[in-house]
Amino acid sequence: MVVVDDDFRVADLHARFVTTVPGFAVLGTAHTAAQALELVAGSAPDLVLLDNHLPDRPGLSVAAELSCDVMIVSADASPATVRGAFTAGAVNFIVKPFTAGLLAARLGAYAKYRQVLSPGAGDLGQPGVDRALAALRQGDRPPTPKGQSPVTARLVADRLRTADQPATAAEVATDLGISRATAQRYLATLAEEGRADVAMRYGTTGRPEHRYSWRTTV
Template sequence: MDDIRVLIVEDDPMVAEINKKFTEAVTGFTVVGVVKDGAAALAFVAQKSVDLIILDNYLPEKTGVEVLAELRRRDQPVDVIMVTAADDSKTVSRILRQGVVGYIAKPFKFERYRAVLEAYRSFREKTLKKTNLAQEDIDEMFSVRQRSAGPDDIPKNFSQQTMNLIIDFLANQTAPLSAEEIAAGVGISRVTARRYLEYFVDLGRVQRTMEYLTVGRPVHRFKLVL
């Protein structure tokens, strides 16, 4: 499969360069352009082939939400991942209604960025090979959005910061871990870790397996779904 062609839309030159380096550090992605405002983004997509846009919301003259709405109005065949400091529920809800495939809240770590891009790449590899999609394929399309979503509809008494800490920690692990091990690694209680992990399992972002021991109760282990 050819590399995924990426356009980065970010008005801060330093952040744009970081996003470019992070994107090109993930296998299967090539940055074909970097622009600093919405008008330039719309013009670029109209003239050149782009598969994915990494889009900030706080842009001069036209916000990322407005750019996204215009892309959808034009029916441009391009996917969008929002990378932005916008975290209020109203803005995030507007963004998700426009059909983004991912939402990364600033500030973020490379592990989080990579996990979202790899989930998107996996989705493309599976679906573009097929003419018709089965129910499980459609479910996978929606699970990519769930795993990459922003802080919309977070359960009461849940913290976005704690959620990010757990996801970032799991992104660095190569083997499934118990809730106790994850709690120790993140620096939270086992009970708190278990609550968040069960929530991530329901979203499809974390996979839960059971390890049967020779002595004692079986242990649930958790691994980030990529």
């Protein structure tokens, strides 16, 4: 893997992030578009972590020339920049600054994506293509908090996603056959992650209740 960033300190930091992920190694770092093209040509990496803000030309224009996979990193997350990254062939887009954990999740998902697309896989068909894309997107999902079940988390999320109106923890609990406290815990996590909106509604007794709805703009 090659890491490209105009700031050598940031490049070194991102390189250290990469080395903590099993199965990934940094072949070198570059700080300009010219250096990046030369390094990639000489080392033939599978993946480049490419900053868009480079002193000699934008990273997006470099990405379009590379034959390997690219993840764009940028502090500019405008729609035009994000669209430009995917138009240039990027497999993912990471907004700066980011944590080692976030990068590890993206790289782990990328490794699964490459495994599905291994040369010996043969013709994938639509199911195989779908598996590859699902594997790549898996790293975009926040990890399930410690002590919570991924299965229950998915059920609660699906309950909100398919609902035509906001729901309380009691309603979700009844529908899924779990306790109200459990439903409340998972719903609160979705709200904290920004995947659900929560609003207060006052009942006849004056005691407020939280009503949750899926945030469609996530």
